[in-house]
Amino acid sequence: MDKHYIIATDLDGTLLDHSTYKFHKAVPALEYCQQQDVPIIFNTSKTYAETEHLCRVLDNNHPFIIENGSAMYIPKDYFAKELDSDIERFDAGAYWLYKFGLNRNEILSRLTRFAKTQSFQYQGFSTMTTRELCRCTGLSLPKAAEAKERQFSEPLLWLDNSENQASFAKHLKLLGLNVIKGGRFVHVLGQSDKAKPLEYLKRLYELNSGSEHTLIALGDSANDKAMLETADIAVVIESPAHQDPVIDIHPHLIRSRFQGPIGWNETVLDILQR
Incomplete structure (x- = not known):
């Protein structure tokens, strides 16, 4: 691939099945991303404990965003350069914790x-x-x-x-x-959402690589709306449980044919292999 991609994804109902919380039907796309060095950023309402555990299960060593954009964890030494900003950063063991919300x-x-x-x-x-x-x-x-x-x-x-x-x-x-x-x-x-830390993270990737990145975001719920709207390519995953998030205007909006991890797998492979 000539382009540099970042994939930001919701978890429940998107990468994980809404009812079973399983991800195995998305494994082909997950493995392809790993082979192509495409970072997958979990951007979820889940907690640090839940998300860090899934990172270990999937051998995902990339940054992740928790509690609907309230905080972002970036592994130490992941980036050599840091943005000049007023975002609070704390030492959290193996990670730098960037705080966007309230305690x-x-x-x-x-x-x-x-x-x-x-x-x-x-x-x-x-x-x-x-x-x-x-x-x-x-x-x-x-x-x-x-x-x-x-x-x-x-x-x-x-x-x-x-x-x-x-x-x-x-x-x-x-x-x-x-x-x-x-x-x-x-x-x-607090006054945050899934878009704010993601926009910050994209700037970090571009600062450290010296090249532009295309941001792909995937989600299925209303809390994914801000994330989808800020992405270069927005993917709405079909849900069995509720209406899709309303995306009014977007230059590159895709709606999956299938629900949950099946839709995630097909859409990601289609975009990256196109």
Whole structure:
């Protein structure tokens, strides 16, 4: 391939099957990307523990973005050059942690104060037991425990109607919080989304390589909208569970023929081998 590509992908419902969380039907495309040195960037609502575990399973040594764009982890020594910016960077063991959102305790504090004056119906991860989360998601107990290890966001099981959800989001915006609808949960975080760290990361790749990169993004939910809109090539993966994210105008928009990892595999191979 003459072009330099970066692939940014959502996980649940996109690279991973919505119901089983398996990825094996995407293995041909994953292996092809590895052979061609195309970095695959996980850009997910999942936690550090969940995402780093999947990186190890798939032998993916590239940066990853967690909790809907709240933070990005880049392996140390991955880049030689650093951007001049005001993004906070912290030492996180084997990684540099770039923080784009708020700490979870601050989010929970604002939600607690807000709940005293409002009557919206929802249940947050912080009040769920691990077994309750298992029932909501189909995750095993160990996986559900990893999902509860939030650092920068609070997912909510929405128990109210959709009209009230829109009102809820408007109220929280006044408190400096962003509300993003995912595949299963409503996520409350700071003023970030999946696009902001990804745009920063693309600039890092281009700074360190001295060449332009084409960004391919794949997602299936409303929380992927910002990521898809910022990509050079946006791929909407067909979902069995909900409507596709609404992408109004995009110069290169692709909709997969198949759901989940099958659609991911076919579309990625088609783009890279075209």
